[in-house]
Amino acid sequence: MTTLLVTGGAGFIGSNFVHHIVEHTDYHVVVLDKLTYAGNPASIADLPDDRVSLVVGDIADAALVDDLVAQADAVVHYAAESHNDNSLNDPRPFLETNLIGTFTLLEAARRRDVRFHHISTDEVYGDLELDDPARFTESTPYNPSSPYSSTKAGSDLLVRAWVRSFGVQATLSNCSNNYGAYQHIEKFIPRQITNVLRGIRPKLYGSGHNVRDWIHADDHSSAVLRILEAGRIGETYLIGADGERNNKDVVELILRLMGESSDAYDHVADRPGHDLRYAIDSSKLRAELGWEPRYRDFDAGLMATIQWYRDNESWWAADKDRVEAFYAARGQ
DSSP states (O other): OOEEEEETTTSHHHHHHHHHHHHHOOOEEEEEEOOOTTOOGGGTTTSOTTTEEEEEOOTTOHHHHHHHHHTOSEEEEOOOOOOHHHHHHOOHHHIIIIIIIHHHHHHHHHHHTOEEEEEEEGGGGOOOOTTOOOOBOTTOOOOOOSHHHHHHHHHHHHHHHHHHHHOOOEEEEEEOEEESTTOOTTSHHHHHHHHHHTTOOOEEETTSOOEEEEEEHHHHHHHHHHHHHHOOTTOEEEEOOSOEEEHHHHHHHHHHHTTSOTTOOEEEOOOTTOOOBOOBOOHHHHHHHOOOOSOOOHHHHHHHHHHHHHHTHHHHHHHHHHHHHHHHTTTO
C-alpha cells in the first residue's frame, strides 16, 4: 500500500482530497496539519483509522517533516495560508508557511528522494480584463497582486528550482477557485450560504462584476490524483472546469437556490487590489492525462454545497460569529 503524506489535509481542499483518496484508491494517508483556524480535524474524523492518520504539526518544523517524508512514498502539498483579506491584514504568516514551509518540505523530499506534488493557485498569474477572451495557460507570466498570491508564486518557483537544481521528482498544479463541502466560512461561497441560513444579508464586494472560474473540490481532487500518478516530472498543469461566473451572479444564484429574493444582498467597499477575472485553460491536463471534470453543472454543484452546509451546521456554527465580527469591524 502506498503512503501519501498530505500537508494541509484537514483544510478545505486538502480534506476533500483525503476523502477522494480513501474512496478511489487503497492508499494510506498521513495528514500533517497545523490546525490553524482553517484546519478542522472534524473534516476527516469520519474516515477509517486504518487508512488515515493525523499528525498535528507545522510544515516549517524540519525535524518533524523529515521524519514524516521518510515514511512516505509521495508528498501532496496543500498546506498554505490562503485568504487574501488575511494576507492584507498580516502578511507574515503567509511568508512563513507558503515560502519557508514549502522550502522545508522540498529539502526533505530531496534528502529522501520522495515524489512531490505542489498545489497552487491561478492567482499567481494576476488577473485578466473582464472583456479579454484569453485564459491563463501554463506559459502565462506570473503577475501576483497580493501578499497571498505573491507567496504562492514564490513557492511555485522554489519547486521548479528544486526540480532543475537538485532533481526533485516534483509536479505542480495551479487551480481555479474551489467550492464544495468543508470550506471555511470566511470564504466567499460558504460565507454567503451561512449568512442566509443565519438570516443575515449576503455581502458583495464592489460592483460584483469580478469573475472567478469555479471548480468543485471533488474535480480538483481527481485531477491532482491523475497528475500524481501520471504527470510528467517538472511539468505544471492548470486545473479548471470552465466555470466562469461573476460574483454578483453567484450571490444571486445562491439566494434563488435558497428560496430568497435574488436582490436580498448588500454591496460593501471593494477589497484593495481585488483581481478582476480569473479563467483557466486546462487543455494540457485534458489532452495529456485524459482528465475531465465530473461536475459540469455549476447550479447542481452549488445546490449540493448549500445542502451540505444546511446539514452540517455543527461543523461551522462555532466560527460564524467570529467571522462576521471580523468583517463588520471592516465594514464588510
